Amino acid sequence: MSWKIALVVALLNALITALVAMPVADRVTRAMGVSDFEGGRGMAIAFIFIPAAFIGGLVLGLLGAKLVHAVEWAHFWKAAGLALLLGQGSLFGIAGLALLSVVHPPVLDGHYLALRIEVYMPARLLPNGKLEADKIKMSLFAGDKDNRYADIDTAEIAVNGDTVVIPAEASLNSANNFRMISFTIEGMDGYALDPLPLPPKPKNKDLEWTERMPMREAKVTGTSYTFTDVLLRYRVVKKEKVEED
Numbered sequence: 001m002s003w004k005i006a007l008v009v010a011l012l013n014a015l016i017t018a019l020v021a022m023p024v025a026d027r028v029t030r031a032m033g034v035s036d037f038e039g040g041r042g043m044a045i046a047f048i049f050i051p052a053a054f055i056g057g058l059v060l061g062l063l064g065a066k067l068v069h070a071v072e073w074a075h076f077w078k079a080a081g082l083a084l085l086l087g088q089g090s091l092f093g094i095a096g097l098a099l100l101s102v103v104h105p106p107v108l109d110g111h112y113l114a115l116r117i118e119v120y121m122p123a124r125l126l127p128n129g130k131l132e133a134d135k136i137k138m139s140l141f142a143g144d145k146d147n148r149y150a151d152i153d154t155a156e157i158a159v160n161g162d163t164v165v166i167p168a169e170a171s172l173n174s175a176n177n178f179r180m181i182s183f184t185i186e187g188m189d190g191y192a193l194d195p196l197p198l199p200p201k202p203k204n205k206d207l208e209w210t211e212r213m214p215m216r217e218a219k220v221t222g223t224s225y226t227f228t229d230v231l232l233r234y235r236v237v238k239k240e241k242v243e244e245d
Contacts, residue, residue, distance in 0.1 A: 017057030
């Protein structure tokens with residue numbers, strides 16, 4: 001291998017890989033939700049991804065020249081072609097894997113979605129017989145990357161006879177097969193409903209309220225669930241429209 005040819009191939013491949021990395025890194029960082037706060041995303045592209053692509057292109061350029069045994073200039077284009085293939089293949093392969101790891105929220109008719117939830121709790125189960133709205137917690141679990149608290153609509157909490165109705169809303173952030181709603185009030189055991197009878201990507205029929213379903217005790221003993229008098233129903237609601245790129 002001629003080092004003169006190898007260095008020219010390596011530098012050319014490094015420059016091309018770095019240039020292509022600019023739009024690729026922009027697309028990937030946007031998809032992964034990297035913040036633009038104080039230019040953070042732009043700085044990551046300029047000072048991390050582009051230099052990494054340059055170095056990777058340089059190394060793969062040397063490898064390409066070595067693999068074709070470039071000992072004279074007649075071998076230059078063959079070495080450059082192989083180096084380019086290695087560089088671009090690696091770049092787009094890494095970008096593709098990164099994009100596959102991005103959690104995509106389900107959409108319906110061009111809108112993001114959320115779950116409107118209502119919990120029906122017998123008043124006799126309240127700690128000390130009274131309800132303190134700031135001690136209510138509800139969450140929607142849909143996987144390790146999608147486990148968030150729901151927003152309790154404290155202004156709409158109502159008492160209907162001997163039942164307390166607690167409304168909440170939780171965004172649908174991923175299209176997972178398994179979803180679980182957990183509910184608790186400080187000072188008492190928690191409740192759960194799982195798996196929700198909701199498809200990964202909800203349809204128009206899911207915009208209707210479900211029947212009220214019994215929640216189980218969150219704490220599981222043995223191999224069976226203990227269902228309770230706490231009931232839950234939900235429906236899918238459309239939120240803001242998806243912005244097109």
